[in-house]
Amino acid sequence: QVQLVESGGGVVLPGRSLRLSCAASGFTFSNYGMYWVRQAPGKGLEWVAGIWYDGSNKYYGDSVKGRFTISRDNSRNTLYLQMNSLRADDTAVYYCAREIALAWGFYFDFWGQGTLVPVSS
Amino acid sequence: QSALTQPASVSGSPGQSITLSCTGTSSDVGGYNYVSWYQQHPGKAPKVMIFEVSNRPSGVSNRFSGSKSGNTASLTISGLQAEDEADYYCSSYTSTGTPVFGTGTKVTVL
Secondary structure, three states, rough: OOOEEOOOOOOEEEEEEEEEEEEEOOOHHHOEEEEEEEEEOOOOOOEEEEEEOOOOEEEOOOOOOOEEEEEEOOOOOOEEEEEEOOOOHHOOEEEEEEEEOOOOOOOEEEEOOOOOOOOOO | OOOOEOOOOOEEEEOOOOEEEEEOOOOHHHHOOOEEEEEEEOOOOOEEEOOOOOOOOOOOOOOEEEEEEEOOOEEEEOOOOHHOOOEEEEEOOOOOOOEEEEEEEEEEOO
């Protein structure tokens, strides 16, 4: 069955860096676009970054552009999110999600359980 | 890209029907038939309930239905059950090729 397992979260100081991973199994990872979506405590969902199935195109939300980098290793079935210059308002649960591509749009059919990133001094 | 607008809360009694709204613009909800809805129970990951405005994934109860008119999409939950109590988020494809989520609606079963 499809599984997405995030790791790498934990308390980090403002201005520091952290790398999240999302290990995928139960499907052909290299066939799917993937996204990172975050949720601040008590708040709604916010998309962070997306990447095409082959890594050739990447998209970023305005709040993380220039600080975060999404990447993937299809040989390891793993999605990554490199987060630099972290700020207090980056504090959130970070989910990875599998994208189902439609004719023009898409939706997310499977989500990981999330990993918490508290940014605090 | 601004978040889609959803009512903060909607409530109903068991067995009733409720409708959640999701209002965007012509650059997202109104411009594409790619609205999806996600259910999230406390401490859990979101789960897709509706995609492409009105399609249900396999395994989702037919008590959930979706529709759209202009810039507003709607999710209707019929025969409300205690297990439906959760947060619901809409999402839409946008003219920039990226998604946008709604502000979220907390559904309470009275």
